[in-house]
Amino acid sequence: MDCIFCKIVSGEIPSSKIYEDEKVLAFLDINPANKGHCIVIPKEHYENIFDISDDALKEIIAAVKKTASAVNKAANCDGINILQNNNKAAGQLVSHIHFHIIPRFENDEVNFSYKPGKYLEGEINEMREKILVNITGN
Numbered sequence: 001m002d003c004i005f006c007k008i009v010s011g012e013i014p015s016s017k018i019y020e021d022e023k024v025l026a027f028l029d030i031n032p033a034n035k036g037h038c039i040v041i042p043k044e045h046y047e048n049i050f051d052i053s054d055d056a057l058k059e060i061i062a063a064v065k066k067t068a069s070a071v072n073k074a075a076n077c078d079g080i081n082i083l084q085n086n087n088k089a090a091g092q093l094v095s096h097i098h099f100h101i102i103p104r105f106e107n108d109e110v111n112f113s114y115k116p117g118k119y120l121e122g123e124i125n126e127m128r129e130k131i132l133v134n135i136t137g138n
């Protein structure tokens with residue numbers, strides 16, 4: 001499979017690793033939003049949030065917490081964004097699920113802004129109903 005993150009896991013492509021265990025790898029993004037920007041991935045290839053198993057996700061999110069705590073201290077930042085994009089329209093550039101850990105500073109130039117929208121009368125309930133019928137038990 002021609003996946004850049006699978007190649008990082010295998011070592012075919014080098015990376016600045018900062019955390020690794022049996023299931024998870026974290027490394028510095030070479031094109032950081034701010035210095036200290038890290039990527040956390042499962043070693044196994046899953047495309048996105050829709051196809052990863054709950055167990056694998058739990059392992060990743062625990063590593064995200066561990067990594068974010070270390071980055072927070074190391075970068076001496078004012079905040080941290082944890083970002084996980086699914087599919088191209090949402091900005092997912094590599095089709096191997098990953099979490100971005102982005103250190104933030106007061107008045108930095110990183111921007112994830114959006115213009116808050118509004119629901120017309122009844123729309124929020126319609127949307128709620130559509131989501132409710134798709135919520136699967138856990």
Ligand SMILES: [Zn+2]
Nearest residue numbers: 003006045096
């Ligand atoms: Zn992959």
